[in-house]
Amino acid sequence: MNYIEHVGKYFMMLGQIFKRPQKFRVFWEALFREIEQLGIKSIGIISFISFFIGGVIALQTALNISDPLIPKMLIGFATKRSVILEFAPTFCSIILAGKVGSYITSSIGTMRVTEQIDALEIMGVNSLNYLVLPKIIATVFFYPFLIILGMFLAIFGGWAAGILSNMFYEADYIAGIQYDFAPFLVIYALVKTIIFAFIISTVPSYHGYYVKGGSLEVGKASTQSVVWTIVVIVIANYFLTQMLLT
Amino acid sequence: MIKVNDIHKRFGEAEVLKGISTSFEPGKTNLIIGQSGAGKTVFLKSLLGLHTPEEGTIIYNGQINTEMTIEDKRDFRQELGMVFQGSALFDSLNVEENVMFPLKMFKKESKEEMLERVNFVLKRVDLENSNKKFPAELSGGMQKRVAIARAIVMNPKYLFCDEPNSGLDPSTSILIDNLIKEITQEYQITTVINTHDMNSVMEIGDKIVFLKDGLKAWEGSSKEIFKTDNQTVVDFVYSSNLFKKVREAYLNEQ
Numbered sequence: 001m002n003y004i005e006h007v008g009k010y011f012m013m014l015g016q017i018f019k020r021p022q023k024f025r026v027f028w029e030a031l032f033r034e035i036e037q038l039g040i041k042s043i044g045i046i047s048f049i050s051f052f053i054g055g056v057i058a059l060q061t062a063l064n065i066s067d068p069l070i071p072k073m074l075i076g077f078a079t080k081r082s083v084i085l086e087f088a089p090t091f092c093s094i095i096l097a098g099k100v101g102s103y104i105t106s107s108i109g110t111m112r113v114t115e116q117i118d119a120l121e122i123m124g125v126n127s128l129n130y131l132v133l134p135k136i137i138a139t140v141f142f143y144p145f146l147i148i149l150g151m152f153l154a155i156f157g158g159w160a161a162g163i164l165s166n167m168f169y170e171a172d173y174i175a176g177i178q179y180d181f182a183p184f185l186v187i188y189a190l191v192k193t194i195i196f197a198f199i200i201s202t203v204p205s206y207h208g209y210y211v212k213g214g215s216l217e218v219g220k221a222s223t224q225s226v227v228w229t230i231v232v233i234v235i236a237n238y239f240l241t242q243m244l245l246t
Numbered sequence: 247m248i249k250v251n252d253i254h255k256r257f258g259e260a261e262v263l264k265g266i267s268t269s270f271e272p273g274k275t276n277l278i279i280g281q282s283g284a285g286k287t288v289f290l291k292s293l294l295g296l297h298t299p300e301e302g303t304i305i306y307n308g309q310i311n312t313e314m315t316i317e318d319k320r321d322f323r324q325e326l327g328m329v330f331q332g333s334a335l336f337d338s339l340n341v342e343e344n345v346m347f348p349l350k351m352f353k354k355e356s357k358e359e360m361l362e363r364v365n366f367v368l369k370r371v372d373l374e375n376s377n378k379k380f381p382a383e384l385s386g387g388m389q390k391r392v393a394i395a396r397a398i399v400m401n402p403k404y405l406f407c408d409e410p411n412s413g414l415d416p417s418t419s420i421l422i423d424n425l426i427k428e429i430t431q432e433y434q435i436t437t438v439i440n441t442h443d444m445n446s447v448m449e450i451g452d453k454i455v456f457l458k459d460g461l462k463a464w465e466g467s468s469k470e471i472f473k474t475d476n477q478t479v480v481d482f483v484y485s486s487n488l489f490k491k492v493r494e495a496y497l498n499e500q
Contacts, residue, residue: 115334124323
């Protein structure tokens with residue numbers, strides 16, 4: 001199957017997903033289950049990575065400012081901008097593509113190879129709508145909160161790195177993060193996050209739903225889905241940046 | 247009652263079903279047997295509506311498959327139960343939730359009413375104290391029983407089983423066979439079983455359809471299969487020495 005066929009099949013899958021849930025009670029249960037699995041269980045890794053990456057950005061910026069004419073507040077400013085523009089929405093989405101993407105592909109793929117999806121279809125359940133729609137809603141609504149948390153923790157991590165290393169003053173860092181705050185950049189980051197969340201939930205679902213074979217193929221599909229999710233995120237990131245910031 | 251009239255199913259160039267006609271009555275256990283590649287699975291999937299035959303018709307209690315609207319097909323799906331070869335229980339749900347799933351999806355009943363029905367069917371398959379266990383905690387035989395419970399919880403008119411004994415020890419196989427037969431008779435369900443198990447053929451086959459190369463090579467009851475002189479059936483069913491001796495003993499008795 002060539003790439004164009006895959007793209008066509010992916011959009012046909014989306015057509016099946018976006019239908020009215022057959023039973024809202026069942027849909028809500030599935031939605032809360034997915035919020036827990038895909039969102040709440042990702043808080044730990046996003047918090048951990050954000051804090052340390054924020055620290056690294058601040059330290060590296062500080063190390064690269066040797067000219068005494070450049071104000072030290074640039075460290076806080078650069079950390080804030082890097083985190084809001086790229087690190088939080090894109091880097092965190094790539095981390096989530098690895099963690100959540102492989103989970104989605106392997107769970108749906110296992111359901112496929114063990115005939116659980118056939119069982120749903122035979123019962124008369126729209127399996128794509130039942131399995132994938134709660135994942136999309138859960139990620140699209142929850143990930144912006146996760147990314148905002150990542151932004152705060154990364155900026156906090158930068159502050160903590162400065163305090164612990166004595167490489168810059170706290171006052172300079174605080175002045176830097178307060179300097180020239182542009183709310184549109186946060187909106188830009190959240191728009192990107194919502195689109196990346198959609199990609200993170202649908203591309204791995206596609207790979208899992210159409211897997212053929214056994215457990216080995218499910219493993220291969222998980223790896224492929226992570227790779228393709230990252231590729232799609234990176235391409236989407238480029239076009240979104242061009243559309244929203246230029 | 248299911249009536250199959252001259253169905254053909256092709257996949258590209260390959261014609262897998264080459265014109266099969268037969269009928270399956272309610273309250274009877276109907277077995278489809280044949281070598282691997284004979285078309286059993288495609289035939290069963292055609293009966294389930296997962297494959298659409300290019301030619302021929304399948305009539306379910308007077309409803310012709312080719313004339314069914316999307317709504318008819320949706321209603322029809324709720325009238326059938328399926329037991330898969332690997333049970334196909336939902337891993338993330340416990341026994342009670344697995345069996346309750348079709349009720350939650352399609353019935354407008356209170357949780358208490360649904361739970362009552364679930365407990366009733368679980369009792370019927372002798373699984374009364376396993377409500378909160380997950381599929382991974384159950385033996386193969388128990389998983390099959392949960393699958394049967396889930397298949398009958400909606401009071402289906404048709405029950406389809408794909409190799410229900412696969413991977414089970416002989417005594418559990420007999421238990422599952424007997425359970426399917428009892429349920430079929432008790433609820434007057436039209437049951438169609440795809441099997442390789444010759445014990446099932448002898449024990450519960452009210453009607454046996456033997457497929458070979460996409461065609462119906464023979465059909466009859468489990469008693470008639472002892473007497474048949476159809477060499478293809480004899481070669482397949484009595485391929486083991488044990489069954490050969492059983493057949494000889496039966497024929498000598500007659």
